[in-house]
Amino acid sequence: MSHPLTTPLSLALQQAGRQGHLPQTLADxxxxxxxxxxxxxVTGLDANRPLSPALVRALxxxxxxxxxxxFKRxxxxxxxxxxxxxxxxxxFRPPEDVPVLASAARDGIPPDVVPVANVAGGYTGNGELHPHIDHQWTPLPSAGSLLYALEVPAEGGDTSWYNLNAAYEALDADTKARIDGLQLITYNPFLRGPGQQRPLYRTPDIExxxxxxxxxxxRTHPSSGKPVLFLSARAEVELVGVAPEAGAALIAQLREHVTQPRFRYQHKWQVGDIVHWDNQATLHARTAFAQNERRVLKRVSLAGSRPF
Structure with missing residues (x-):
């Protein structure tokens, strides 16, 4: 009896396995x-073709x-x-009880390919997005994402990434000792509606x-072992077991530090670009762009493990 495939992921991988192309090698x-x-x-790579084991490992x-x-063009x-x-x-598959971007699209689970676009069916609009870590409020934050550009505005809509390992290493020894072992709660931004107060630090008077x-x-990066300062710039957060005033002051200090231009790369998108970023080691942000301009990108996020 035939058992047809029904999920986008199964169909995509079946189709990819039937193309018959020779794998690209590290020499390419x-x-x-x-x-x-x-x-x-990365140049010389066609993302439509299979990759050799050595090339995957090198990437x-x-x-x-x-x-x-x-990845260009x-x-x-x-x-x-x-x-x-x-x-x-x-x-990446978030728990059904912890909403993320595009969760409303399919019974609490976002689609595998999320349209990051300011057109019908898309998400994030055209405004500025402050430096943040995707899915940081979930029990298992995503490991990374690939974002692919289909349409880009003439001006604006640039994406910046910040190096969280470099930010940590640049801290003085006293600050490193002070923050070692601290636990941070990042509260879910999708539980607050438009116009609701969005505090930068949760104090006991805020429910x-x-x-x-x-x-x-x-955080210790799970594959490289590098220490990273795992902190978004404007999310609602709380340090576990730290007095509210001291916690708020420390977080403000660290946020000013981590968003310095010396830790940043700003990307001007071109059609055909794919950027693959490590969500465990970077912040990312977006500049605003004109509402009458179209910006259409597609994002796939990858599953991560419990931070340690």
């Missing part, structure tokens, strides 16, 4: 570090080292983007709208 590809605080550009190693990888269907992304990990999950403020 060049990885060039950017002259910036983080990032490397994963480069991501650990540079935190973001930029790609032409992909949603299925091909999804298949390419899964070389680097499983697709949380939902449960929080504590993660290390200084």
């Amino acid at each position: 590809v060049t990885i060039t570090p950017l002259y910036a605080a983080l990032g490397a550009e 994963k190693k480069a991501l650990d080292e540079h935190h973001i990888l930029i 790609q032409q992909l269907s949603d299925a091909a983007l999804l298949a390419f992304a899964t070389y680097f990990g499983a697709v 949380p709208l939902g449960p929080g999950f504590a993660h290390p403020l200084v």
Whole structure:
């Protein structure tokens, strides 16, 4: 009896496995570090084609080292983007009781390919987005994402990434000692509606709208072992076991530090760009752009593990 495939992921991987192309090898590809605080550009790679084991391993190693990888001049269907992304990990699946971007699209679970766009059916609009870590409020934050540009505005809509390992290493010894072992709760921004107060630090007089999950403020990267300052710039947070005034002051100090331009790379999008970023080692932000301009990108996020 026939048992047809029904999920986008299964169909994408079945289609990718039937193409018959020879795998690309490490010799086909060049990885060039950017002259910036983080990032490397990958040339010679066609994300429609299969990758050799050595090439996959080299790309994963480069991501650990540079935190973001930029693939230029790609032409992909949603299925091909999804298949390419899964070389680097499983697709992120948030718990049904912890909403994230696009959760409302499919009974509490976002689609595998999320339209990050200011057109019908898209998410995030055209306003500025402050430096943040995706899914930090979930029990298992995503490991990373791949964002693919289909349409870009003439001006604005640039994305910046911040190097959280470099930010940690630049702290003085006293601050490192002070924050070692602290646990940070990041509260879910999707539980507050438009126009509601969005505090930067939760104090006892502010009732949380939902449960929080504590993660290390200084996180150890699961594959590179690098320490990272795992803190978003404007999310509602709380340090576990720290007096509110002291906690708020410390978080404000760390946020001013981590968002310094010396830790940032700003990307001007071109159609066909894919940027793969390590969500465990970076913040990312977006500049605003004109409402009458179209910005259409597709995102696949990858599953992560419990922060430690």
